[in-house]
Amino acid sequence: MGRPVIACVGEAMVELSFDRAEGRIGFAGDTLNTAVYLSREIGKAGQVEFVTTLGRDGVSDRMIAFIEAEGVGTARIRRHPERLPGIYAIAVDAQGERSFSYWRDQSAARTLFEDGFAQLAGADLIYLSAITLAILPPERRYALLDHLAAHEARVAFDSNYRPRLWEDARTAREVTEAAWRITDIALPSLDDEMALFGDADAQAVRARLNGWGARQGALKMGARGALPLDPAVTCPDLQAAETVVDTTAAGDSFNGAWLAAHLNQLTDAECLLRGHARALDVIARPGAILPR
Secondary structure (H helix, E strand, O other): OOOOEEEEEOOOEEEEEOOOOOOEEEEEOHHHHHHHHHHHHHHHHOEEEEEOEEEOOHHHHHHHHHHHHOOOEOOOOEEEOOOOOEEEEEEEOOOOOEEEEEEOOOOHHHHOOOOOOHHHOOOOEEEEEHHHHHOOOHHHHHHHHHHHHHOOOEEEEEOOOOHHHOOOHHHHHHHHHHHHOOOOEEOOEHHHHHHHHOOOOHHHHHHHHHHOOOOOEEEEOHHHOEEEOOOOOOOOOOOOOOOOOOOOOHHHHHHHHHHHHHHOOOOHHHHHHHHHHHHHHHHOOOOOOOOO
8 A cells, every 4th residue: 555645736926035135046935935845855654745836938847857756646636738837026124024925817727627636646645725615716716625525535634815816804714614524634823823814812713613514633832832733632842943034934844744744643732743743844944845
């Protein structure tokens, strides 16, 4: 029997960074970032595959080569005959907080699953985010949720709320709630959840998600660390961040390390410690995906 397959679903983008003197062009995207960090840490506990749509251009070729070099499978990536990958530029302030400018409205990833969901066949765990859902046309995002609800695979989800990607906040809440209700492993961020659902604090977020059936996972709280989603799990002591250079992909890297630890059958508390340690490493250096 082969290793279990983890399908990370979403948009891979070209990343432009001009905050350093030499500038930089790389590849990133929330679920791609998670796929890379998950692949680096998972060992023999699973095979990570990335699911998206790219173009047939040279940039897409380079992106696929980059993904393969990270040990992430690319057999589930489709190639669109006309569209290209999206692009974003990142700026980081003195406190390490980032801001983004996007060119993604006509990206190839927006055609994901136009021909059905064969790219997900055989996956044992499917990881996606609300960004994955937001870039899809409404009828396709609901079809994807229906497919996931009926699929035998477990679902891991991060609500990464980006208001500009959605038609309106009501739609974002409706779709994100539907996703949480079919989620087996929940990896939300506190600020996203409070902004979208109006919760008063972390305890209110956790209670709401528990009420929707999401009990396994972690609630990421930025500089405050993370909280086990299951109230019965004792939160371990977490090291404070000593250096913050760039917070890009802090949550994505946490998710990858948490999932790797989970698939290696560590406890939820140990998973949280692994995720926190990886996020501390990522925020201490520039860029979403750190060099090996």
